[in-house]
Amino acid sequence: xxxxxxxxxxRPGLATPDEMAAIDVFNERxxxxxxxxxxxxxxxxxxxxxxxxxGGGALVTDGPFVETKEFLAGFWIIEAADLDVALKLxxxxxxxxxxxxxxxxxx
Numbered sequence: 001x002x003x004x005x006x007x008x009x010x011r012p013g014l015a016t017p018d019e020m021a022a023i024d025v026f027n028e029r030x031x032x033x034x035x036x037x038x039x040x041x042x043x044x045x046x047x048x049x050x051x052x053x054x055g056g057g058a059l060v061t062d063g064p065f066v067e068t069k070e071f072l073a074g075f076w077i078i079e080a081a082d083l084d085v086a087l088k089l090x091x092x093x094x095x096x097x098x099x100x101x102x103x104x105x106x107x
Contacts, residue, residue: 001080001086001105002037003086003103003105004075004104004105005102006075006103007072007074007075007076008073009044010070019097022096022097023097027039035079035080037077037079038077039075039076039077044071048062049062073099074097077106
């Protein structure tokens, strides 16, 4: 089963050098144990472009769509035997990146 572990940006500042080092170690462990599918960090909402092509013509808007203190900062896509394993890995990911995370299964 695959899970999306979303990293939630909820405080100012990017990851510190120590946090980045811990994330690298965690990523290596995910790879070694066969849980790794993909991971990545994301630019802030001010780097976003929103496209709405529902009305017959694409409307392109630069910048954040909503004002919020929390946003998706990055993610892991992991392979886990079940939700319990995914939650355990997500808890470790939250600790190493020092951020809240959200876990969702792929359908």
